[in-house]
Amino acid sequence: MSTLLSGLRAAALLALLALPAAAHHSVAGQFDVTRSVKFSGTVSRVDWINPHTYIYVDVTDAEGKVTVWKLESLPVAMMRKAGLSRQDIQGDGKPVEVIANPARNGTAGLGYIVNLRYADGRNFQFGRDPSDKSAATE
Amino acid sequence: MEISRALRIGMLAVACAASAGVGGAAESAKGGKVSAAFPKGAYAQLNSLPDWGGVWVLARPAAPAAGQPPRERPVFKGEYLARYEAWAAQVKNNNGVVPRETSNCMPPGMPNMLATAQYPIEFLFTPGRVTAHHEAWMQWRSIYTDGRDHPADLEPGIFGHSVGRWEGGTLVVDTIGIKTITELGAGMKHSSKLRITERIQQDAKDADTLRIEVTMEDPDALAQPYHVTHTFKRQRDWSLMEFICAENDRNPVNEAGLSTLK
The missing domain is CATH 1.20.5 (Single alpha-helices involved in coiled-coils or other helix-helix interfaces)
Known part of the structure; x- marks a missing residue:
């Protein structure tokens, strides 16, 4: 997938996040949108459902212990609007780099997806990384 | 025997x-007379209604143009003003986290279902009736267009009771009987006297744009009528998905009304 297409998708996803929503829950209420965590893993499961898609990423540490991160993301209709399918998110078992907002109450292994970068170069930006001070104003 | x-x-x-x-x-x-209960014989007439096929996705409201007034805010009064101000203070003092009255799985109902982004809606025409399906919480409502009135013994509901009439290509809807558990917007409570009028029509120049002009009147809660317009864009080939909140309630609300993470 060309980086240009990834860029277009990035713009579309950012625009989606700006939509007003009578929220069934508040993202900022449950996740700390001022912080981000970064890690690498493989996608083990995708829940392609409403109200939110969920992605499970297996992260293996140096000792071989596996932690499963549960990551919340956009509703299915918004993934579709951005041109993303379940297959796009599932990846193909290759590593994916995740940037996510962590749970506000400190619960480990829970996050809201900010960015997914797959080993084949596909990059999906769902929001701005709060720790990225170099982000240009748009 | x-x-x-x-x-x-x-x-x-x-x-x-x-x-x-x-x-x-x-x-x-x-x-x-066409009636929703007796549709047979009236199906051909549906062809004269506008083409609202496909599904409709709420579009972000455009910022007011330079020189134009800002978007209208509701003007509350009496105890409803006090309640709203108390809610706004809570938001400010708690980083946006405010205890909820209901679970996150409670559907918004009217009028907030009209403002729910990210989940499309669709309209179905049958004789004497328009049915709107909202993907969010799988809400649906019936708008009766067969000339009936609101029932005298109306039991309130979160969707209320809606009757409508066609004015050319515009569906004009009147809704009353809305339970007070619903909100006009975040933190905005209303009384049982809330009356909602909608004018639903396609844009004159772009058939793939639909607008719902909403007027909310409440003699107890609002000092003046409150107007909001929602704009939708058509997606012809999408269909609505399931939304089974109870199956996916990952944010259960505890006794204090706070959403937790599962």
């Missing part, structure tokens, strides 16, 4: 009485 025959006759009599009570089972378009 005698007893069972009597029972069968009895059941048949009950069945006939039930259908006779609404004017007779064999009659269609009762008295020549």
